[in-house]
Structures are given as C-alpha cells and as structure tokens.
Amino acid sequence: MNHSRSFAMAIIPTIVFFAGILVFPSACRKKSSLLEETGGSGTDTIPFEKAGDADTTALTLVHSKSFASAPAPVRPDPDLYARRLLRQFRNDGNTLARQLGLVEQYRLMLGGATDDFRTVPQDSYDATSLLTLQKVAQEICIALVSPNPSVHSGWQSVLPEAPENVTANVRWLMRKMHAVPDASLNSSAVSELVEMVQADAVKGVIVASSYITACTAMALDAEALLL
Amino acid sequence: MRLSVQFLKSRFFQRIFATTWRFSFFFALVWPMQHSEAASTRSVRRAAQLLGARMPDESEISAAIASDAGYRAFVRKLVTSDGFYDAMLRYHERVLGVGLPSEYLSELERDDLDGKSQKVAKLSCRRGSNNRLTCGWKSADRKTTASCLAAAQHPVAPFWKEGLVLWVCPSVSHACGADLSKCSIEFPGDGNEARNSELGSSDVFDSRRSMLKSLSRQAAGLATAVAVENYPYTKILAPGITAVDGVLSMLFRQTFQFDISKLHANDSLLRQIKSIPASQRRFQLVYTGDAYETAGILSTFGWLRRYEKNRTRANQLYERLMCRKFTSQLPRVFPQDPGNLRTTEGCSGCHATLDPLADFFSVWGEGGGLYNGLAASREGSFIGRSGNSLADLANIIVADEAFAACTVNNAFEYLAGRKFRASESELRQRLTDYFIDSKYSFRELMYAIATHPDFTVSARGDANVTDPLEQPALGKVPEPTLPTCNTTIDFNADIVPLMSQCTSCHRTGAPRQALETPEQWKQWGNQAVSMMSVGQMPPGLQGAPTAGPVYQLKEAVRCWLAQNP
Numbered sequence: 027m028n029h030s031r032s033f034a035m036a037i038i039p040t041i042v043f044f045a046g047i048l049v050f051p052s053a054c055r056k057k058s059s060l061l062e063e064t065g066g067s068g069t070d071t072i073p074f075e076k077a078g079d080a081d082t083t084a085l086t087l088v089h090s091k092s093f094a095s096a097p098a099p100v101r102p103d104p105d106l107y108a109r110r111l112l113r114q115f116r117n118d119g120n121t122l123a124r125q126l127g128l129v130e131q132y133r134l135m136l137g138g139a140t141d142d143f144r145t146v147p148q149d150s151y152d153a154t155s156l157l158t159l160q161k162v163a164q165e166i167c168i169a170l171v172s173p174n175p176s177v178h179s180g181w182q183s184v185l186p187e188a189p190e191n192v193t194a195n196v197r198w199l200m201r202k203m204h205a206v207p208d209a210s211l212n213s214s215a216v217s218e219l220v221e222m223v224q225a226d227a228v229k230g231v232i233v234a235s236s237y238i239t240a241c242t243a244m245a246l247d248a249e250a251l252l253l
Numbered sequence: 254m255r256l257s258v259q260f261l262k263s264r265f266f267q268r269i270f271a272t273t274w275r276f277s278f279f280f281a282l283v284w285p286m287q288h289s290e291a292a293s294t295r296s297v298r299r300a301a302q303l304l305g306a307r308m309p310d311e312s313e314i315s316a317a318i319a320s321d322a323g324y325r326a327f328v329r330k331l332v333t334s335d336g337f338y339d340a341m342l343r344y345h346e347r348v349l350g351v352g353l354p355s356e357y358l359s360e361l362e363r364d365d366l367d368g369k370s371q372k373v374a375k376l377s378c379r380r381g382s383n384n385r386l387t388c389g390w391k392s393a394d395r396k397t398t399a400s401c402l403a404a405a406q407h408p409v410a411p412f413w414k415e416g417l418v419l420w421v422c423p424s425v426s427h428a429c430g431a432d433l434s435k436c437s438i439e440f441p442g443d444g445n446e447a448r449n450s451e452l453g454s455s456d457v458f459d460s461r462r463s464m465l466k467s468l469s470r471q472a473a474g475l476a477t478a479v480a481v482e483n484y485p486y487t488k489i490l491a492p493g494i495t496a497v498d499g500v501l502s503m504l505f506r507q508t509f510q511f512d513i514s515k516l517h518a519n520d521s522l523l524r525q526i527k528s529i530p531a532s533q534r535r536f537q538l539v540y541t542g543d544a545y546e547t548a549g550i551l552s553t554f555g556w557l558r559r560y561e562k563n564r565t566r567a568n569q570l571y572e573r574l575m576c577r578k579f580t581s582q583l584p585r586v587f588p589q590d591p592g593n594l595r596t597t598e599g600c601s602g603c604h605a606t607l608d609p610l611a612d613f614f615s616v617w618g619e620g621g622g623l624y625n626g627l628a629a630s631r632e633g634s635f636i637g638r639s640g641n642s643l644a645d646l647a648n649i650i651v652a653d654e655a656f657a658a659c660t661v662n663n664a665f666e667y668l669a670g671r672k673f674r675a676s677e678s679e680l681r682q683r684l685t686d687y688f689i690d691s692k693y694s695f696r697e698l699m700y701a702i703a704t705h706p707d708f709t710v711s712a713r714g715d716a717n718v719t720d721p722l723e724q725p726a727l728g729k730v731p732e733p734t735l736p737t738c739n740t741t742i743d744f745n746a747d748i749v750p751l752m753s754q755c756t757s758c759h760r761t762g763a764p765r766q767a768l769e770t771p772e773q774w775k776q777w778g779n780q781a782v783s784m785m786s787v788g789q790m791p792p793g794l795q796g797a798p799t800a801g802p803v804y805q806l807k808e809a810v811r812c813w814l815a816q817n818p
Contacts, residue, residue: 069525072494072540075788077485077694081687085701088687091680093707098670098716102302103343114308118454120446127445141465142559143352150716205298205308207315252713253299253670 099252104137104147104155111166111245114202115184125169125178129162136162151251163245164238171199172235183234190232192223199241204249219243293318296709300328303668304699305336306343328703332696338481338535341695345473345480348663349573351555353469358461360621361511374510375437376425378457386419386456388433409433412499412531413450413458434503434531437461437510452499452534460503467500469559472550474498474536482538485693485788486660490549490574490647492792493541495522499533502526515624516554519544543792546616546627548647561620563611571610574650576659577724579603609634613646636727638780641764648790652783658685658725661698668702671714673722681722689731730783738812744771748813751806754791755781778814782807 102110108129109122116122134140135158137148148155168174173181187194196219200211219240226236244250297317301309309317309327317327331337346352377391387406401422408418409425412432419433429436440447440457447459467474475496476489488494497505505513505526513523521541529537550556551570560566571577579602591597594604612633618625630641638649650656661684666672673681684701691697702708742748752768759768767773768781784790785807788798798804 068528069537069539070521072482072484072538074484074488074491075692077483078691078697079694080697080700081691084687084690085704088680088683088701089705091677091683093669093680093705094674094676095671096710096712096714097299097668097708099713100299100303100670106306106343110302110306110308118451120450120455120457123450123455123457124443124446126449130445130449139352141352141469142354143346143350143469146350147347201311202308205301205310205314206294207311207318210294249295253295253302 101137101149101151101252102250105133105139107136107159108133108162108166111163111203112169115170116181119180121178121180125166128177129165132158132162156246159251160242160246164242167238167241167245168235171237171241172233185234185237189234189236192220192232195237196220196223196240199237199244203241203244204247206249293324293709293711295711297324297327299668300331300703300708302340304328304331304340304703305334306339307336324709325704328700331703332700337696338477341477341480342470342473342536344667345476346470348667349472349476349550349556350569351469351472351553351559353465353555353559355461355465357558358465358468360624361515363510363512374428374435374507375439376421376429376433378419378438378440379442380440380456386417388419388421388425388438390425391439411438411458412503413438414453414456415532417456432531435507437507453532460500463500464504467498467504469555471496471501471536471553471555473555475538475550475553478536478538480695483694483696484538486688486695486698487651487656487693487788488549490551490651492547492549492644492647493544494549495539495541495547495553496536497522497526497529497539498536499529499531502529502533503531512624514626517627543644545642545644546630548643551614551643551647552617557614557617557623561623563614563617563619564607566614567607567611570650571607574659575653575655575725575727576662577655577727579607606635609639610646613640613643616642648784649780652730652780652786653727654685654689654729654731655725655727657689657693657731658682660693660695661685661688662725664695664698665702668699668708671716672718674718675720675722678722685731730779730786738815740812742809742813742816744774744813747809748774748806751802751809754803754806758791774810775814775817778810782811782814 108126112122112125134145135154137151137155137158139145139147151159169178169181170184172183183189185195186198189195193216196216197208197211200206200216200219201208222240222243223232223236226239227233228236294314297309297314301307301313313327317324375391376388378386378388380386401424403420406420406422407426409421409431411417411419412434421429421433425433425436437460438458439460443457444459446455447457448462450457450459452458452463475494476486478496479486479488479494504511505516505518505523519541522539525539525541529539546552551566557566560569568579571579588597591600594600595608596605610633612631613635615631615633616627616629617623618628622628632639632641633646634640635646635649636653640646640649658681661681662673665681665684684698687701688694688698755768759765761767761769766777768777774781781790785798785803791803798807
C-alpha cells in the first residue's frame, strides 16, 4: 500500500511534466530566446592587442625596492562578509540567498555601501559595525552549525564529527574560518573554545547548537576580522 | 534593528567579547612571533581573499608557505582563476564608486504602455503550497491576474536558472518568450531571497534589482573585463568599447518596457548584444567601432548618470583616474557674481583646470538632459592639450604617466591596505615602469605587488599614513626607455612620406586639428607622439606600436622635435 502510494506520488508529477513538454515542445528549451531570434551571430572581435605577461627579470628589479613599513590590516569587505563566510561552507542556491536576505537588514550598520554608492563601504571598524558584525556572525553560525529545517531547508550542520567530539570539531572550525594549518593552532585557544562549547551543553549534552557561541567567537577573532 | 542594551549586557555578549579580545591579542602579537611560517600564511589568506574572493584551503596554504615558488604559483593561480573576476569587479566598484538609486531605472521605463497605465510586461511570480512556481501578469494596481485556468498553464524553462521549471499561461510565454527574458520578473513573496540571488543559483529572480545592479556596475564590469582578459588597462578608456552582461543584454532587448534611446545604444551594440544570453553572469567586452563621443568607462550610463554634472564628471575622473584632487583654498567670501570662474581670483585655482576638463563632457547632457541625445561638443583642454570629444580626453589621460601611476596607487592601496609613504616614491616608480612595460597589464601589476617580499610578511603596520607620497605629477609621457636619435631628421624627407597616416583625418577643413605643415607639427607634435606611443592614434591601432609605419613616424617626429626645439 505504502509502496504504491509513493510510486503514485513520484509518477504523477513526472507524467504531468512530460505532458507539458509534449504539448508545448518549445517550453522547455534551455536556449535563450535571445539566441533563437538572432541566429547567434556572436559579438565582433575586440580589435586590441593583448597586454604582456610576467617579466621575471623586471620583476626582480621591482621587488628590490622595499616597502617603508609593513602592509596595514585590511577589513574584509562588509558588503561581502556574510556571503563569503557562508560560501566557505555552503553552495550557492535558494537557501543561501534566503539566509543572506535575513542578514541583509544589518548590512548598512555593518558598514556596507548604499545602492548609489554615496556611502562607501567602511574599511575599518567602529563600535556599531563591530556589534552588528557579532549579530550577523551569530546568525550565520546558527545556519552553519545548527541549521533550522524550516529556515535552512536542505542544510545539515557543517560539523564534520558528532557533536560530542568537541575538540575535533573546534579544530576543524578554526582551520576553516581562519585558514590556518592544523599544526599552527594554539592549544590554549583550542581549550578555551572547547570550554565555551561545553558551557553551552543542553541538559548536560553537547549538541550542534552548543557550538554557536564558539563559532561566533571565531568569526570575531582578529584573524577573521582583519586580513 | 538596533542592538538592544539588554543584548549588550547579556552573558552571551560579554563572554564572546572577553574571549575574542583575548584571542585577538594572542593572534596579533604572540602568534606571529611564535610561528615563523605564519607570516606567509597570513599573506596567503590575504592574497586569496583580495585576488580570488575566497579563503584558501589547507592544501593550498601548505603548498604556498612551503617555498617562494609555491607562493608565486598560488598567486598566479589566483589571478587566472574565476574568483579574480569577482574580486576585481568589487575592486573596480570601489575604485570607480559608481552606483545608482532605483529611481534612475524608473526614468528609463516607458510610462504608459497601453494608454491605461498598465505595465503589462511585468510578471509577478510566486511559489505555491505544492512548491510549484507560477508567474502571472502584474497589473498597475499591483494585483496579479492569472489570465487562464491552472489546467491551461504550461511549463517553461526560465533563463535565470538552468533546469528550473515554471508554470505560466500561454499568453505569458507568447509575449515573454520561452525563457521569459522579454518581461520583467518579480517574486514579491520572496523579495529578500530574490534580491540576494546570484544569477543561475536560485529559483527566484528580481529583474529590477538585477538591472539596476548591472547598470550601476557597467563601468566596473568594463574595467574588470579588460583586466581579466589581459587587455592593456588603457583600454578602459578606449572609444567604442563597452561591456554588457546577460541582464543588461535583456534590458536593451526589452524595448517595449524601456526607452532604450535614452541609453544611447548604437546599432552595432544592439546587433551584438543579441548573442549575449540573458543567463550570462559576467560582463563581456563589446566593441562598437570608433565613436569619438565615447571613452570606455567615462561614457557608460552608470558613470554619466551617477556623476550628473560635467564638473562632477571631470572632478571624479581627476580624482579616481589621476589620483589628484582640487585642493585650492576656498575664498573667504564668495563674490555674489564671480563672473568667469576660470579667471576670477580665488576660483581660478581649481576652475582654470576643472572647467576646461569638464568641457570635454559637454556632448553628453547633464542630469536628466542625458536622455535628450547628444549635444554640440565644445573644445576642452587638459594637461596643456586640447580636443573636443571624450575620445580626445581619453587619449590625453592615457598618454600621461599619471594615469599609470594612479592605477599603481590604487592597486597598492587595495593590496597593502595603506597608501604609499613619501619614502616609497622609487617603489611606485618601479611598479609604474613595470606596469607600462607590460603594456599596461593590470593582472601583472596585481601579481607584482602580491608577490613582493614585503607583502608576504606577517607583521601589520598602521593604515593611517601620516606622510603620504605626493600626487602623481602630470605631464610626463609614459615611455620608459627611448631610443637615441642618431640621425638628423628632415621634415620633408622623413616625415612627409609617413604623414598620410594622420592627414586623412587631420587635414585643413576637417573637424580635427590639421597636421600638415611643420608649424602644425611643432605645435601638436608632442601630443601626437604621446598618442602614437600608447597606441591611441591612428584609430584602430592594436596596442603600442613597436615597428612599422606608425612607429617610424612617431620616432621621426620625436627626434625632429628634439632636434628643432
């Protein structure tokens, strides 16, 4: 009984879909109508010669002149912060766009640009942008480590191990979020984050949501705030 | 939306901040000293973010920090990757500063399509309870009306996502095309999702938002396409060059919805964009033939509409492309009728340069006047050279080394996070020479900075530079090594036989400056040499000439001028 019901549920939409294709054969073409109309004549060749390639000898000459001081810290672009953090773990798609939509309201407070670019993106932090960043990081961490099926449909927790394997999960998150090799992770930093996860146990049990605070702390670390 | 006081006082907040700043101290001060390889790890991460718009993975970091060659290979991979396009698009958005408010798109829309204020070409789409996506006509009163029964709807494959199926009435697919690219799409119920979707990634789409974004970004898209395809960076100002992505191509094709004549698209552009599919995410260069009123990014809608007045346009290019500012002290009391600002004391300090520069833009209307078609041109001048079109202005700009030095300034500031210091003038000069010698390869300029040994250090300095390097000087021709003039040049014997390359346009009675007599060559020769040196003249030249008749003429004129001051 169950089998026949699920069979029917699977086959009926398929039949309807293919019926549509048969009745309206033009409907499901992937080709753009723009191409259909024009016959795809293509664009004209760009009549410019290409620029040159690397010249190692000349490059040595350039590199022989030193910087007067070290490069300064660079703030990751506030308009792209949420998208880039999410895309480290998630593919583009409906859920990612929806998640970005949820934090979009914070973008200007985060220091982002207005649509007309009259307000340019901030290249440093102030109290407002730092506090907003924390809120945004928290929202994203929820979507990463403890997604809610009704909001984040199709997403599972990014944690590579079972939640109770705290050290492995924390090390993995640190490596990903800070782009630091495992060997370079500092054990006292790991310990503090592990404690943070353990402090957020739910009725004594470590669950995925126990990682939200630690994940947010990692997103707010100096290595993540500045390049 | 505001963060509440309660939140700031919460245990969660306080715990995170206490931990964060402990870590910050550790990473910023202790970590670099403890781990020698961290120096290059940090620069690997910065290079990946700024040149590839992503974080590096662990294997990339290991390979990049293992050796200098490994790091260089990683940077090379970044500047030739897909991510380089995304990173450079954002870089150019910031450097050029172009963006448009939504009402500017409304200005392009036709007001009354059918005489009843019904914008019938708009579709309102939604996701049904069974997850089925449907689209129906949207009427002016904002009520969506489906003009057929659900049973009569049929599936279509919309352009914005491959493999997606949407259900519409036959009248919709008939009017909007099988991929719906001829109509404006909105998903009012999923507005946030639609506004944050990348083309091709989500089921929902927002035509207005996408069109506005593409129009705003067109100048940045043009410069990015030039950089990514490794054309000389001077071509961002080339006459007849523009850039179009799928969404813009769609906008240009919706002639019933938009008054395209306001965008000054010529026939060549309209013909060529037909082959750019609506689903194309990247900007693609389109060459529409020499048009003296255009100059690459300076004549894009985004630039001309964002910077509405001719003086603003001139001021912005002076600042953004030449890295120079008008900083004369304002008069303490403004006269009620200052008269000619170019000569009035207290005003002329800026306006004597700014106004003749602004005159180059006079062919394009100011503000809403932009939509009225091309106006009469006016003679403008800049850096001691004159002309009457944007193409002339572009030639003057790229024939001055300040353009190259400014590009180096911007690229250095992007990667190093700070401006050049006063003591780094030689570094800037070497980078500028390298940029010019590479035929203005922006990609190689980025590579040169990102592989600099001082870029890869782990230490971080102050972003606030109190001793900035001075603005690039104007008036220097970007030609680093000039051959010696060994032979004596005779005007009649050596220049006249080659001169026809110029005199077909530059002759007496033609609209352009005549270049026929020795006197005319003495007056305009230096400018002509500059333009020929960088491949701007004669029209159609592919890059800076290194041999052939144009090169011979350029060298003959250069030496003749030097020998006959």
